[in-house]
Each structure stands twice: as structure tokens, then as C-alpha cells.
Amino acid sequence: MHNSNFITTPFGRRSMTLGMLSNQYDAKDIEPGKSVDKWKLFRALCEARSVFGISDRALAVLNALLSFYPENALSEENGLVVFPSNAQLSLRAHGIAPATLRRHLAALVAAGLLIRKDSPNGKRYARRDRKGEIDEAFGFSVASLIARADEIFAHAARIVADRQRLRVTKERLSICRRDIAKLIEIALQEQAPGDWMMIQKTFQSILAAIPRAPHVGDLSGVLDELEMLRGEILIRLEKQLETQKQSATESQTERHIQNTDLKNILESEPASSTQPARDATQDDTVGACDSQESSHHLSIPTGNVYRVATAQRPSNPSIQPLKSFPLDLVIQACPEVASYGHAGKVESWRDLMTAAIVIRTMLGISPSAYQDACNVMGPENAATVIACMLQRAEHINSAGGYLRNLTRRAQCGEFAIGPMLMALARSHRLPGRDAA
Structure with missing residues (x-):
């Protein structure tokens, strides 16, 4: 009872x-x-x-x-x-x-x-x-x-926590809205790739779904959507920044090359030459090869398209312009040049030409001598010759005089890079590169 x-x-x-x-x-x-x-x-x-x-x-x-x-x-x-x-x-x-x-x-x-x-x-x-x-x-x-005191205190604590959470969520939502609006604005101004008008419409549709008197649950869902949208926008803009940084790096490299008085340096496709020639000197050679050596003695990979490097046309129309070889053959014949490339690597003609500037300074070759070599041979061929000279630097007494002599002979049609590279390749006993 x-x-x-x-x-x-x-x-x-x-x-x-x-x-x-x-x-x-x-x-x-x-x-x-x-x-x-x-x-x-x-x-x-x-x-x-x-x-x-x-x-x-x-x-x-x-x-x-x-x-x-x-x-x-x-x-x-x-x-x-x-x-x-x-x-x-x-x-x-x-x-x-x-x-x-x-x-x-x-x-x-x-x-x-x-x-x-x-x-x-x-x-x-x-x-x-x-x-x-x-x-x-x-x-x-x-x-x-x-x-009911415990019940009342528990409800009050939960409501206070919800209010705090709502305040923090509103702050995060306001910051996220501001970020997205300004990021879309800068993307449109910089003409970044992407459908930014569609992204802007998506942004506006998410904001339109916010109730006039929202609860923390309503705002949490909206905040999740906005944070995902902001993340997608940042990924697109990061790609744009990487592209701009890459362009800026290439521009700095070009300016560095131009500071050495080199002009019209263009990155080349791999090329090769089969034109025989005798070496520049008899007693001071980079890779002495007999001038009687002919093209069938060179085991050059077939299928490569030969291309004339950027250079001055020879004064004698009967003289063929100097032709360049594949970059991989140059690196295999002159492995020491890789030490002067970016991060210890030479992965493109631009890397090789940048390394050649450093090597030219180290060997004591004057800027004018290297400029003349680039004008006559083309920038790729001039960089290749510098790489060959580095490989045999201990046998060269005057690197500047040697380069001028090669430049003069190339202008007269008496010099070809092929025999020089083949001699160095054979000295390293590279498979598939020896004479037949």
C-alpha cells in the first residue's frame, strides 16, 4: 500500500x-x-x-x-x-x-x-x-x-553545450562561406581552368537550403557540404599554382641562360647525325676518330627523326648544318654531366644546356666563345660538345681555344659530333653503341 x-x-x-x-x-x-x-x-x-x-x-x-x-x-x-x-x-x-x-x-x-x-x-x-x-x-x-534537480541540471548542461556547438558551427560556416566566395572570385579573375560558374551555382544552392531559424543539425549538414566544395576548389587552385610555379621556374631558367648572352635557346627533340668528319686537332682530342669512319660504323637506334638545331646557316650553301644526337646517347657517353644537372639529374635538353653553362664557367671558357658555339652549332650541339669536353677534361689544355677551334671547323663543315660521341661511348663499352 x-x-x-x-x-x-x-x-x-x-x-x-x-x-x-x-x-x-x-x-x-x-x-x-x-x-x-x-x-x-x-x-x-x-x-x-x-x-x-x-x-x-x-x-x-x-x-x-x-x-x-x-x-x-x-x-x-x-x-x-x-x-x-x-x-x-x-x-x-x-x-x-x-x-x-x-x-x-x-x-x-x-x-x-x-x-x-x-x-x-x-x-x-x-x-x-x-x-x-x-x-x-x-x-x-x-x-x-x-x-527533479538532477534532471533540470542535465537538460541545462545539454542546452548550453548545444548552444556552444551552434555558435562554433555558425562561426565555421561563416568562415567557409567567406573562403569559398573569395576563392571563386580569384579563380574567375585569374581565369583558372574549370567550370567556375557551375561551382558558383552549386555554392548558391547550398546556401539557399539553410533554414531561417536553423538548428545545429541543419547547419552541420550544410557545413559538411561547403567544406567539401571548398576542398574541391582548393584542389583546382593548387593545380593552377603548380602550373604557374612551373612556368616561373622555366622563365627563371631562360633568364639565367640569357644572362650568359645566349639567345634563341629552344628545347629540342632527340636527334642524331651520321655525317663523318675528322677531329678538330691531332694532339688534343676529345674523342679522336678517323675521318674515314662512315655512318654504317655507328650503331644509332633507327626510327629517330634527325632535326637541325637552332643555329646560323653556314656561309657556304653546300655545307650541311650540324645535326644533333639523341639526349640519352649524350648522357650515356658523358655520364659526368649529370652531376651538374638539377638534383644530380639531366632529364631534358634544357637541363643539359643549363648544366653546360656551369661547366663552361668551371672549364674557363669565355661567354663569347660559348655564344659563338651556340650560334654556329645550335644550343643543343654546343651543350653536347661541352659535355664531351667535361668527360675528357684532363686531356684538354685550353678548353676555350679548343671550343673556338671546333666552332670554326663546324662553320666550315669539317666537324661532326657523331664520331666524338661514339668514341666516348665505346670507351664506356656501352652495349649496342659500339661500331659494327
Whole structure:
């Protein structure tokens, strides 16, 4: 059997409800010695008022009611019932009208935050014993507030956390919106490749889906979409930056070459020559080959297209322009040149020509001598000759004079690079490159 001493019914025409009975059952078992700071509990209830469905005016009435509780700590030891009259409550509730006061008191009772303990005549008062202690009081019981304190604090903490999360999400959303708008703007200004008008329409459609009064869940989904869009935009712009950096690097390389007074240096396709010639000198050679050696003695890969390097046309129309060889053959015949390339590698004609400038300085060849060689032989062939000279540097007494002699012979049609490369290739015993 349930103890019915805690059950109280309303006075007059106010009816009893199952909800009121349930609230009284929930509030009957308060943990022994439990006490709650009434103002901390009130502030938590203000945070969680949407959960309990009470208005700010109802909270103002509750604040006035709690001010009549004699102690700051709500507990059974300090009593559970407050009994101010409606006139006193109205004054402490900033002059609220009596009808409005009764309506909000009823709302607090319906929300299970207060329990009515009405006297036989409906008046609120306390009966005291001979010692002046309160023996019995009639008014509003705060037992529900004590019993539900943990629930109220938990709801308040969750709402505060949700509000903080909403604030952080809004901040991140604002930053992401700003980033995307400005990144699209710069992409359109720089004419970066990509359908940026479509990306802009996608951006606007995502923003249009944001509700006017969004919850944190609504904004989290929108933020995820915007962050994905921002990531895609950044990937496209990073590719554009890489392209610009590559172009800037190539431009710097070209300016570096032009500073040595070299002009019209163009990157070549691999080419080869089968024209025989005798070496530049008899006693100081890079790769002495007999001038009688003919093209069938060179094991050059077939299928390569021979191309004339950029160079001056010979003064004698009957003299054929000097032709270049495949880059891989040059690297195999002159492996030491790779040490002077970028990161220890020579992977293109541009790399070889850049390395040749460094080697030219190291060998003591004047800029004018190298300029003349480039004009007569072409920049690729001049770089090839420099690579060959590096490979046999210990056998050359005057590198500048030697290069000028080769340039003069090339201009007269008396010099070819093929025999020089083949001699160096055979000295390394490269398979497939020896004479037949």
C-alpha cells in the first residue's frame, strides 16, 4: 500500500489530474539529506525552460516564489512549502496582474515544478507549534524541484553545450562561406581552368537550403557540404599554382641562360647525325676518330627523326648544318654531366644546356666563345660538345681555344659530333653503341 499522507488535492473547482498525481508520486521520495541551491537550480531551469514548456513570465513568478523560501538551500530540513499570498507574489513579480499570476502558477504546477498543497479554505498559511516552529503549512511545495534537480541540471548542461556547438558551427560556416566566395572570385579573375560558374551555382544552392531559424543539425549538414566544395576548389587552385610555379621556374631558367648572352635557346627533340668528319686537332682530342669512319660504323637506334638545331646557316650553301644526337646517347657517353644537372639529374635538353653553362664557367671558357658555339652549332650541339669536353677534361689544355677551334671547323663543315660521341661511348663499352 502506498502512503497517502503526501497526496493533496486542489481546493474549490480546480480539478485533480493524473499528471498532478504522477508529479506528487515522483516527488515523494527525496534522497535523505539532499539539498539544492535554489538560485543555481533556478538559473538551470531558465536555460532548460524550453524542455519544460514554461515561459519567461512563468519563470518570473517562480523567481518571486523562491524569494519567499527562508534558506538558499532547498531541502526537507528547511521545509518544502512556501505560502505567500497572491498580493505579496504580485509585488515581487513586478506588479503582475492577479489573473496573469494565477495562470502562470497553474503552468508551473502543470509542468511538474510545483505542487499545490491547499488548505481546507484555499488560503495559504502556516500553523506553528508552541515553540514557534512551523507545524504544518499550506501553499506551494518545492518538493518537485528538489526531486527533479538532477534532471533540470542535465537538460541545462545539454542546452548550453548545444548552444556552444551552434555558435562554433555558425562561426565555421561563416568562415567557409567567406573562403569559398573569395576563392571563386580569384579563380574567375585569374581565369583558372574549370567550370567556375557551375561551382558558383552549386555554392548558391547550398546556401539557399539553410533554414531561417536553423538548428545545429541543419547547419552541420550544410557545413559538411561547403567544406567539401571548398576542398574541391582548393584542389583546382593548387593545380593552377603548380602550373604557374612551373612556368616561373622555366622563365627563371631562360633568364639565367640569357644572362650568359645566349639567345634563341629552344628545347629540342632527340636527334642524331651520321655525317663523318675528322677531329678538330691531332694532339688534343676529345674523342679522336678517323675521318674515314662512315655512318654504317655507328650503331644509332633507327626510327629517330634527325632535326637541325637552332643555329646560323653556314656561309657556304653546300655545307650541311650540324645535326644533333639523341639526349640519352649524350648522357650515356658523358655520364659526368649529370652531376651538374638539377638534383644530380639531366632529364631534358634544357637541363643539359643549363648544366653546360656551369661547366663552361668551371672549364674557363669565355661567354663569347660559348655564344659563338651556340650560334654556329645550335644550343643543343654546343651543350653536347661541352659535355664531351667535361668527360675528357684532363686531356684538354685550353678548353676555350679548343671550343673556338671546333666552332670554326663546324662553320666550315669539317666537324661532326657523331664520331666524338661514339668514341666516348665505346670507351664506356656501352652495349649496342659500339661500331659494327
